[in-house]
Amino acid sequence: MKLCVMGMGYIGIPTAVLFAQRGVQVTGVEPREDVVERLSKGIATIEEPGIEEAIAQTIKDGSFKVSSTPVEADGYIIAVPTPFCDDEYKSCDLHFVEQACRSILPYIKQGSVVIVESTIAPTSTDLHIAPIFEQAGLKVGEDIFLAHCPERVFPGKILYELVHNNRVIGGVTPKCAEAAAAIYRRVVEGEIILTTAKIAEMSKCMENTYRDINIAIVNELAKICYELDIDTLEVIRIANMHPRVNMLTPGPGVGGHCLAIDPYFICAKAPKQAKLIQLAREINNSMPAFVCQRVKDLIGEAPAKIAAYGVTFKANVDDVRESPAVEVIHLLSEQGYEVHICDPHVNNPDFLGIYEAAEDADLALMLVDHTEFQQIDYKKLAEKMHRKVLFDTKGFVPQSDFLKIYHY
Ligand code: SAJ
Numbered sequence: 001m002k003l004c005v006m007g008m009g010y011i012g013i014p015t016a017v018l019f020a021q022r023g024v025q026v027t028g029v030e031p032r033e034d035v036v037e038r039l040s041k042g043i044a045t046i047e048e049p050g051i052e053e054a055i056a057q058t059i060k061d062g063s064f065k066v067s068s069t070p071v072e073a074d075g076y077i078i079a080v081p082t083p084f085c086d087d088e089y090k091s092c093d094l095h096f097v098e099q100a101c102r103s104i105l106p107y108i109k110q111g112s113v114v115i116v117e118s119t120i121a122p123t124s125t126d127l128h129i130a131p132i133f134e135q136a137g138l139k140v141g142e143d144i145f146l147a148h149c150p151e152r153v154f155p156g157k158i159l160y161e162l163v164h165n166n167r168v169i170g171g172v173t174p175k176c177a178e179a180a181a182a183i184y185r186r187v188v189e190g191e192i193i194l195t196t197a198k199i200a201e202m203s204k205c206m207e208n209t210y211r212d213i214n215i216a217i218v219n220e221l222a223k224i225c226y227e228l229d230i231d232t233l234e235v236i237r238i239a240n241m242h243p244r245v246n247m248l249t250p251g252p253g254v255g256g257h258c259l260a261i262d263p264y265f266i267c268a269k270a271p272k273q274a275k276l277i278q279l280a281r282e283i284n285n286s287m288p289a290f291v292c293q294r295v296k297d298l299i300g301e302a303p304a305k306i307a308a309y310g311v312t313f314k315a316n317v318d319d320v321r322e323s324p325a326v327e328v329i330h331l332l333s334e335q336g337y338e339v340h341i342c343d344p345h346v347n348n349p350d351f352l353g354i355y356e357a358a359e360d361a362d363l364a365l366m367l368v369d370h371t372e373f374q375q376i377d378y379k380k381l382a383e384k385m386h387r388k389v390l391f392d393t394k395g396f397v398p399q400s401d402f403l404k405i406y407h408y
Contacts (some may be wrong), residue, residue, distance in 0.1 A: 001024050001075070001183075002027075002073040003075045003076075004029060004070050005027070005077045005079060006077065006079065006100040006103075007069065008036075008045070008066065009029065009259075010046055011117060012079035013044075013046055014048060014051060015117070015151075018054075018063055018162050018163065019186065019187060020167075023063070026058075026402065027071045028066040029068065036066050039055065039059070041059070042060060043385050047345065049159070051159065057108070068293075070103055072107045073107065075119055076096050076112065077183075078115065080097055081096055082094065082101075082119055083125040084264050084265070088268075089271050092119075092268065097118050097129065098103070099167045102132060111143075112145070113176075113182075113248045115147050115148075118149060121265035122201040122207065122266065125146065125148045126172065128173050128321075130146055140172050140173070142174050142175075145169045147179070147197065149170065150204030151198065155314070156315075163187060165190045166193060167188045167192050167193065168194065169193065169200070170197040171195075177196075204262070206266070208258045209266060211248075211275075212259045212280050215248050215249075215250075215259070215280075216283040216284050217247070218236060218248050218249060218250040218254075219283055220234065221236070222290075224255065224402040226294070232250060232408040243282050250396055251287070251324070251393055252288060253327065254325040255323040255324050257323040261322065263278075267281075267328045288331055291334065291391075292332055295337075296391060298391055298406060299389060301336075302335050304337055305338045305362050305386065306362065307340050307342065308328070308357075308367055309364065309366045309370075310325050311329065312370075315369045318346055324367075328393075331381070340352055340356075355384050358381050358385050360386045364381060366392040367393055368394065376397075378390075378397075388402060389406070390404070391404060392407045
């Protein structure tokens with residue numbers, strides 16, 4: 001079988017190598033020339049456990065090739081970005097998906113399967129994607145088979161979850177769902193769930209929305225507890241002892257390309273009904289400003305020197321998309337604070353080492369709970385600092401004799 005994976009990003013690359021490892025001839029298609037060049041040499045362009053070895057091996061044995069143009073294949077998997085539009089409700093921007101669909105039209109043959117993995121707003125496949133093929137004279141469900149099969153993998157565990165998670169296959173017709181399922185059966189060991197395209201679209205957006213709302217409630221709790229001088233993390237720990245309560249952890253906000261975006265896709269489709277979803281987004285978006293206010297309460301107005309730990313959207317990834325840590329650092333700099341940044345997962349010549357960033361600092365600000373930060377020697381850190389104050393927005397730093405530690 002031949003597969004063409006459109007988009008060599010956080011989902012496209014692991015998907016491509018996984019199929020290649022299972023005996024499928026895979027071509028990865030990517031417009032960025034530098035990415036094509038590096039991947040073709042077997043060099044990883046994303047950070048993800050196990051990915052370097054998998055790319056190197058499949059490129060070397062010839063099962064995985066990377067190109068800037070599509071090729072003729074039995075199946076096309078579309079894993080390109082779906083940002084939001086710059087409109088009132090941040091609706092789903094299908095521009096890259098539509099472009100990818102049009103670019104494969106010259107290569108598609110009778111019986112080809114087209115699968116959209118990119119997260120898209122409910123009803124997009126039926127209303128916007130199927131018509132691209134129909135207008136080219138291809139009857140969906142007879143000439144070609146079209147399905148939406150959302151990726152639902154957890155960054156940091158992608159290669160494992162691609163195989164072991166259950167997989168939702170939303171066909172435009174039942175035959176489309178069957179044809180897409182036949183492709184995934186080559187790699188997926190979890191359950192394969194057949195449904196319609198719009199149920200698959202809505203369930204994917206809703207999974208992330210559900211998590212976003214659950215984070216919003218603990219972020220709101222953090223603000224309430226600050227107002228009332230109550231320890232938020234202790235409240236959550238004790239409330240979670242109830243057998244039917246499972247609260248998440250507050251933080252500097254919600255980032256990444258999933259939770260911080262997908263809820264808007266639902267809101268834009270039904271803005272009058274999606275009230276709670278919009279409010280949750282507002283609460284989570286307000287957290288960077290809340291962190292800045294807390295910083296000001298702790299060390300006073302600028303000028304002051306802050307050592308900021310972490311810029312990625314969550315721990316142990318190199319992804320800074322929609323990162324609330326970046327927003328916090330931006331706001332602090334805007335207010336005149338001198339911010340020294342440390343993030344061992346991000347390659348930036350301006351970033352400093354863990355102890356170097358703390359030199360003369362008035363505050364150590366923990367924004368991401370990377371493993372490296374969990375192993376900090378706090379005595380050594382405190383020795384470097386001017387004022388021995390640490391604010392932990394992720395709730396992972398243990399109490400210390402050397403620093404005054406604050407959390408939510
Ligand atoms: N976060 C908190 N508190 C928490 C948990 C997370 O503030 O208790 C924050 C993180 O720091 C981060 C953001 O939320 O900024 C999102 O992180 P995450 O770990 O919750 O999720 P993602 O974005 O890495 O992956 C999610 C997953 N979705 C769900 O758990 C419902 C994953 O399974 C999806 O495949 C992925 O979105 C996706 O691609 O849609």
